[in-house]
Amino acid sequence: MRSTLGALLLAVTTVVTLPGCATVAAPGTGSLNAGGPQDTFRSLRIMGSDFPYTDATVAAFEQQHPDIDVEYVKGAVSFEEGSVQTLLRSGSGPDLLLVNSGPGRVGLLADAGLIWPLDEVFATNGLADRFQPEVVRQTRAGNDDRVYEIVEGLDxxxxxxxxxxxxxxxxxxxxxxxxxxxxxxxxxxxxxxxxxxxxxxxxxxxxxxxxxxxxxxxxxxxxxxxxxxxxxxxxxxxxxxxxxxxxxxxxxxxxxxxxxxxxxxxxxxxxxxxxxxxxxxxxxxxxxxxxxxxxxxxxxxxxxxxxxxxxxxxxxGLALSWVVNKSTKSRSAVVEWLRWLASPEYLELTAAEGRTLVPAQVVPAGLKLDPAVQDGLDKVAKxxxxxxxxxxxxxxxxxxxxxxxxxxxxxxxxxxxxxxxxxxxxxxx
Structure with missing residues (x-):
């Protein structure tokens, strides 16, 4: 696992200033689950926040998937400042990004055809049942009843x-x-x-x-x-x-x-x-x-x-969500990461390693969360x-x-x- 935020942003900035860059597919076309020539890569470039549990969750994923090499770039990307859009339009951005949640941000990325719809991934992997129903409902709101984000947590x-x-x-x-x-x-x-x-x-x-x-x-x-x-x-x-x-x-x-x-x-x-x-x-x-x-x-x-x-x-409100770059060539590896995010093991590991966001997942009885996070979860339930x-x-x-x-x-x-x-x-x- 490597952390190369500055290098990645410099490379992307260079790419997007050149004429004739990668084009973006229309929203909702194709399938993230599809294989073929665009699914020959068993590596993942991920860009997200540096949580207390980041290193542990990446290491656990790599242990479960020794054939997938993960490069996790630590650093927040801002929708408001345009860095999310720049990365996604470049054609050389990360396969997955952790961004601010909600239709005001993720919805616009979906409308622009920059990210993959995840309904098929949810349906074929049973992910919807692992998240709080209200969270799933909110991720569909304003997006033609489609899911484009996996919510990392709530505030x-x-x-x-x-x-x-x-x-x-x-x-x-x-x-x-x-x-x-x-x-x-x-x-x-x-x-x-x-x-x-x-x-x-x-x-x-x-x-x-x-x-x-x-x-x-x-x-x-x-x-x-x-x-x-x-x-x-x-x-x-x-x-x-x-x-x-x-x-x-x-x-x-x-x-x-x-x-x-x-x-x-x-x-x-x-x-x-x-x-x-x-x-x-x-x-x-x-x-x-x-x-x-x-x-x-x-x-x-x-x-x-x-x-x-x-x-x-x-x-x-929904706090942070994972979205999938429409230009990814590592589709099957991306799906494995999304399955990992929705797994009980991921939730348990993040809780043990310093989780600060209220879980978006259905929380099993007996899971020990930080008291402030647990209070937030109790408030959401009410x-x-x-x-x-x-x-x-x-x-x-x-x-x-x-x-x-x-x-x-x-x-x-x-x-x-x-x-x-x-x-x-x-x-x-």
Missing amino acids: VFQVYYNKKIFAAHGLDVPKDWDAFLDTCGKLKDAGVKPLLAGARDNFAGGWLLGSLVQASAGRDLMSDILAGSASFADPAVVTGGRMLAELIERGCVDGGQAAALDGGQAQAAFWRGGGAMTVVPQGSMADARQDGVDVSAYGAFPMPPRDAEAEALPTA GTGFNPSVYLPDAAKEAWYQAVQGLLTRRLSPERAMQAVQDELAASR
Whole structure:
């Protein structure tokens, strides 16, 4: 196994600047399971994140398949920056890539004919039964009811809080929005930063705004919006934007600082005790635990709803997914890797070696997960709201991120911010 991210990206950049590069087949044509002259290679080039379990899972796969040589290139590729598209269009990119999930990203790759549909692989290998039904349903949404991704895991977003800070100031976990504002006010008056946020790289800002919109609009309305039967301009969604503006006005969130920091910086400050609360996925706590942070002093709760009678639900979304390059010449080897990803053995190994994503697979009884990951899995089983960043098409997702930035810096009103998201969403349909 080799890790050659820089070399691969340089090679691909060189390839795609030349005229007459590889053409891309139409989406949905041919068969990934097919053999023949395009299936003579027993090697795999894979590009994906460097998880704590990456080396162990690759080694286990190679042990099970000694005739397949795996080159695993460690490094994240960004749909937003265009590196995923560049790799796939080059004709010399990896056979498989681990990318951000969801129809707003994977769906566009499918529409462009850059990745293989996986329905036949799912059907002939019984993979669908190994994944949570809701995960399979979501991967089909917006893709003509076809599957183009194998989900590595999910993220569940909650308010994480410092129990010691809460105890020192006599605070309980707030159950509704008014109580949340009251908690923030007491912390601010005591000289404690109530809620840390970092939105410069957009992702964490989307988590925060998504949690607030869920606390205002609820799961059902957000489901209708994403399905196209309701609007981001709905007053309940606009109120979610007003809730962020209210947090800024009351000093519960430093909007200027949040716009200047990225998500990783804000998370690091939180785990060092630099603030009382933050909105992050379960992986943040799991990573902190692996880094030696004493996370016993921290807990989590869903963003409290604006309606005191409503149920508090965290938001969630597909996190990362494996996709197959349409140009691969190692089809049978690719199928073996996909089968490995869906196997109980893969899930058990990742759990034992430091898994931080909530499993997308059906989890067998007795499997030991990191406590934060297990909490996320329990929340998914009970029902969660939606992280809009995952489910919006590209232009609408960018408008969503711009809404976050505009609200943090007070350049946009909640009404204008949400209308802009809806305009882009409508234009994409």
